[in-house]
Amino acid sequence: YLDAHAHLRDDAGHRQVVRNGSLPQRTILTGIGPVEVQQPRVRDRRRADQRQKFTSAILPPYLRKTKSIEELIPWLYLKGVSTGDFSEALAALLGPDAKGLSANTITRLKAVWQQEYEAWSKRSLVGRHYVYVWADGVHFNIRLEEDRQCILVLMGATADGHKELIALSDGFRESEQSWKALLLDCHARGMTTAPALAVGDGALGFWKALRQVFPTTREQRCWVHKTANVLDKLPKAQQPKAKAMLHDIWQAESRAAAERAFDLFVATYQAKYAKAVDCLIKDREELLVFYDFPALHWAHVRTTNPIESTFATVRLRTTKTKGSGSRSACLTMVFKLMESASKKWRLLNGSPLLAKVIAGVQFADGVEQTNAA
Incomplete structure (x- = not known):
């Protein structure tokens, strides 16, 4: 992102889009277990109407679980792991530090699935x-x-x-x-x-x-x-x-x-x-x-x-x-x-x-x- 904007400079030749430290460290749950990451922060020195907000495609805001883990949760449930056994199953797969994955996750997912079914059942067949x-x-x-x-x-x-x-x-x-x-x-x-x-x-x-x-x-x-x-x-x-x-x-x-x-x-x-x-x-x-x-x-x-x-x-x-x-x-x-x-x-x-x-x-x-x- 910085390289793509390297040509933007002020009258003194200073770069307008520069790195500005890092965001606070956070834990991302991956297929190999929890990983600590720290995302660089970007500063855009241009006028307010010209500034762009940097958003990482690799590490979106609020990401706590990688896509493979997001897919693992419904897969485990649909393949027969009961809601009550979820924490134990995830700890066995991802380690004892697996956070944010519990029976409540499945409860929320089932509500989403219900909405998906209702939308699917009303889809056009034209x-x-x-x-x-x-x-x-x-x-x-x-x-x-x-x-x-x-x-x-x-x-x-x-x-x-x-x-x-x-x-x-x-x-x-x-x-x-x-x-x-x-x-x-x-x-x-x-x-x-x-x-x-x-x-x-x-x-x-x-x-x-x-x-x-x-x-x-x-x-x-x-x-x-x-x-x-x-x-x-x-x-x-x-x-x-x-x-x-x-x-x-x-x-x-x-x-x-x-x-x-x-x-x-x-x-x-x-x-x-x-x-x-x-x-x-x-x-x-x-x-x-x-x-x-x-x-x-x-x-x-x-x-x-x-x-x-x-x-x-x-x-x-x-x-x-x-x-x-x-x-x-x-x-x-x-x-x-x-x-x-x-x-x-x-x-x-x-x-x-x-x-x-x-x-x-x-x-x-x-x-x-x-x-x-």
């Missing part, structure tokens, strides 16, 4: 085009309430193949009204283009709501949920074989092969285990819709795994801390954990093919169909 969406309702324990909380989750894949969290809301998993409110809110905020395909569990109230808000969106039932539901209606001794037969359906290379595997499952279990078969066949068409989309996308659209894999981390954190204390705290926690997880989300396989899906190009057994001349 211009956002989600080609595929995944929906699910995930339950959590709330320490201070008897009933478990269900958080409705909607994720989407953009036209360039990036996965995004679209919406999070408190609601009821099987409630059409809860899902309709979520979808209408997204629509009102600018999500007006209907997704090409939606993926979710058949038990969700999401489907009735989807048909009202985005009637042209096609429906794909999640094979992970369906497999679990079918196996639940079979004796344990039958489950390994049945699971392999179900796997043969959704892993088939063509719809025709999947249909044959489907018929074989029905023929094998219809007589003795009608409930299991009925559970499967009621969604027969919706279970095989993925064959009408690019084969490179099948791994993404046959299940709600984009949501399930992310929530494995969320559940781990809430299990360690025996659940959040309130419904709003749980919702905020889930938002921050998914925000953190989203940094590691990968592009969809075959992302360039999304443009063809948007354009309405037809696919059969995952292969683009071209009209004969």
Whole structure:
């Protein structure tokens, strides 16, 4: 800073911007522990209307913790360190002299996170085009309430193949009204283009709501949920074989092969285990819709795994801390954990093919169909 202003001199040739001692020493908490620093002070001798105030970009005023420490605090909390254990955990990492980091820090952070969630949930979705969406309702324990909380989750894949969290809301998993409110809110905020395909569990109230808000969106039932539901209606001794037969359906290379595997499952279990078969066949068409989309996308659209894999981390954190204390705290926690997880989300396989899906190009057994001349 002094060198940049070295050319400024008075009539006698004296420099106008000079060093003027140092500011009082202060302690900065860094990733290697507390560090004592002393910042130089600058004096500007020019007229009042010409003077500039020096502010260090490296050492801003009131800085007490480096960026790495600011990021460490929420990371520790979100990864499962309870509020009461914070001081001990930080002392172990940074030494006994770690100051200004306590349970109160987390209390303040949670208030900030709540504001961030509220702002995020009201953000504009104008211009956002989600080609595929995944929906699910995930339950959590709330320490201070008897009933478990269900958080409705909607994720989407953009036209360039990036996965995004679209919406999070408190609601009821099987409630059409809860899902309709979520979808209408997204629509009102600018999500007006209907997704090409939606993926979710058949038990969700999401489907009735989807048909009202985005009637042209096609429906794909999640094979992970369906497999679990079918196996639940079979004796344990039958489950390994049945699971392999179900796997043969959704892993088939063509719809025709999947249909044959489907018929074989029905023929094998219809007589003795009608409930299991009925559970499967009621969604027969919706279970095989993925064959009408690019084969490179099948791994993404046959299940709600984009949501399930992310929530494995969320559940781990809430299990360690025996659940959040309130419904709003749980919702905020889930938002921050998914925000953190989203940094590691990968592009969809075959992302360039999304443009063809948007354009309405037809696919059969995952292969683009071209009209004969």
